[in-house]
Amino acid sequence: MDLQSESSPAGEAAAQLVLEFALDPEAAQRLSRHGAISSARAGRTKSSAEELIWLDTADGALATEGLALESNRRGLRRLLRAMPAPGASWCPGQPPEELEAPSEEAATLVPIAAFSGRRSLIALGEVEAELLTGKLRAVAAEMPVARLTLRGTTAAVLARAAALADLHPLPPIASLAEEGRALARGEAPRPRRRGPPVLAGAATVEEALLAALGHLLEVMLGHAPGCRLGAGPEGVHQTRVALRRLRSVLKSFGAAAACPEVKEFDQGLRDLATALGPARDWDVFLAGTGAAAAEAIGDDRRLLALLKAGETRRQEAYVALRRMLDGPAFPRLVLAGLGLMLLRPWRAGPPEQSALLDQPLTEFASGLLDKRWHRLRKRGEDIAEHGAEALHEVRLDAKRLRYAAELFAPLWPGKPARRFLRRLAALQEELGLANDVAVARGLVGSLGAGVPAWAVGAVEGFAAARTGRARRHALEAWDELLGADPFWR
Structure with a gap:
């Protein structure tokens, strides 16, 4: 085809x-x-x-x-x-x-x-x-x-x-x-298809955009059936990763892909992300902070009541997600993505947009990576003084850079690209752990009066203690990343 x-x-x-x-x-x-x-x-x-x-x-x-x-x-x-x-x-x-x-x-x-x-x-x-x-x-x-x-x-x-x-x-x-x-x-x-798309064979911006859309739609379709109770957390996790990569592709190609159809498709992806979020958050909490707190504190009935309430919320989140995936909205979302690939509505834009679509991919990619790398470095200035909210913003910028770097790294194969991606992934991982702790505190706080206040306080305190360790590791990962040369230059 x-x-x-x-x-x-x-x-x-x-x-x-x-x-x-x-x-x-x-x-x-x-x-x-x-x-x-x-x-x-x-x-x-x-x-x-x-x-x-x-x-x-x-x-x-x-x-x-x-x-x-x-x-x-x-x-x-x-x-x-x-x-x-x-x-x-x-x-x-x-x-x-x-x-x-x-x-x-x-x-x-x-x-x-x-x-x-x-x-x-x-x-x-x-x-x-x-x-x-x-x-x-x-x-x-x-x-x-x-x-x-x-x-x-x-x-x-x-x-x-x-x-x-x-x-x-x-x-x-x-x-x-x-x-x-x-x-x-x-x-x-x-x-x-699995993982991030490989764009080494794409010569132009549009060829890369089409390849990335087809690859990630296929990955999302492959993992969506696993988003159900009893199938384990991997289906939700990988579907969410594919969806985030899709949204990152749309944002990365920005002006080249600008058209109402892309905006509509992105809104559909955002709606699906909203349904995936609670299921993933409860998966991470129950297997992470919740399980660790139970191991450290022991079989306290008040803590067990909290975990039971969390499991109920997780099941409710999965049921709501499955209802969306089994309804007509999901096929329409996939068809909207296919429509972008097959009809290329961005070609109806002004001549300068067509020129951007025909631009050599390496030239476009290096400019985009430069912008995101500069933004991350600027966001991370004086990172040791950052509070939780500022660290969260650094994490988001690191994630945006990582998705783009994974996408375009095959254009510059070799050790520098692998080293940069490895250090960037380590930073995102440590910042993610710190963010998981913040999410955990919000989740237990949302359980309401039906959960013993002692258990809520115990988990929040346990989570706060883990934040310090994750923060120290994140600062070390930041220093390591700054020592890696940008592979696209």
Whole structure:
């Protein structure tokens, strides 16, 4: 999928697009009766049985390369890229890429997993919808699946998907071939993208912006299913990190990406951050300050009552977060991000904005990093005299610099970049610990009269004692960072 195949927003809106979405099997049963489908139907639905089999060598050589050999019910085979190639541009919802015809050696491959079900084609004017429903099967396991593929002009496909938001269509976190492989092995599908985006292959500002958006949307989609009670804290933590990196990308590219659509997308990210915040804060408190206080003080019933009340708040925060992620707002947010990638609305701006988008990436990145480094140094002047609020501002500026430095460091590979990032991360970590303590005091204070006042005071006192240690380590980390040369100069 070429994200820059047209030169104008109008041309991109009319470009042809294919997007794939995962649907809950129960929601897929309601698709044909949905108003966005029934009102636009242009002819009878064509339905047929479908059988797919994915093959590989006994040692999984194709899967190791991110490939899968697919055979349909007529015996026709095609080689697919089930996992995106490292460094390649990626748009969530992009169907697996079909590669060259398989060689004769393919006859020696063995079946790994299979799909059986039905394929339905629905004509909707400018858009054609293809619904695949059935079961994914391996030797000892099976699971229901449903995939919706929309084909048509970019604008029409995005609009039709948005109209179906209450059915919760989301770009799948793995291809059917990869899900089948994972089912056969009894493991989770491999993530397409993880961590910060790697922009070493981007030549211009716009290429980097598109690559970062696609990467981080995929990371966020991959971690969002883990944001539920009983799944552990990592899903919330990593979803929040991906979201913060997304917002940092929008801010980093600033004037280059300025347009109303970016502002609207950023507002949606802010709303999701508001829902993620309480769940993450209670996770950190209960596993950090709360657990440490319980270990130091012992099994005092008053402290146990406080921790029990905190656990109740954590569960409430998770329920509220899950309600948002399972509602139509989350698919609309993802579609808004895809719209930015596919329609590039910033290209409707003035000529100077287009010139900035076409600027060499290294030139743009070094200027941005210089500004953020200068701002952090200025904020940290006389840091030993800073109070809690001023240290919090230093932490925020360190975080902004770290996200930008992680984003652009691959443009300057080598030890200086690794050393700078390591020292910057250490500073942010220590300042974060000090901030966690401040957050903990606010959390226990919010529990109200139902919690023994002694327990609140005990935790606040315990947290205050930890603040001094975190502050000392933060000052040491600050001195270490000042000794690291900026790698982008």
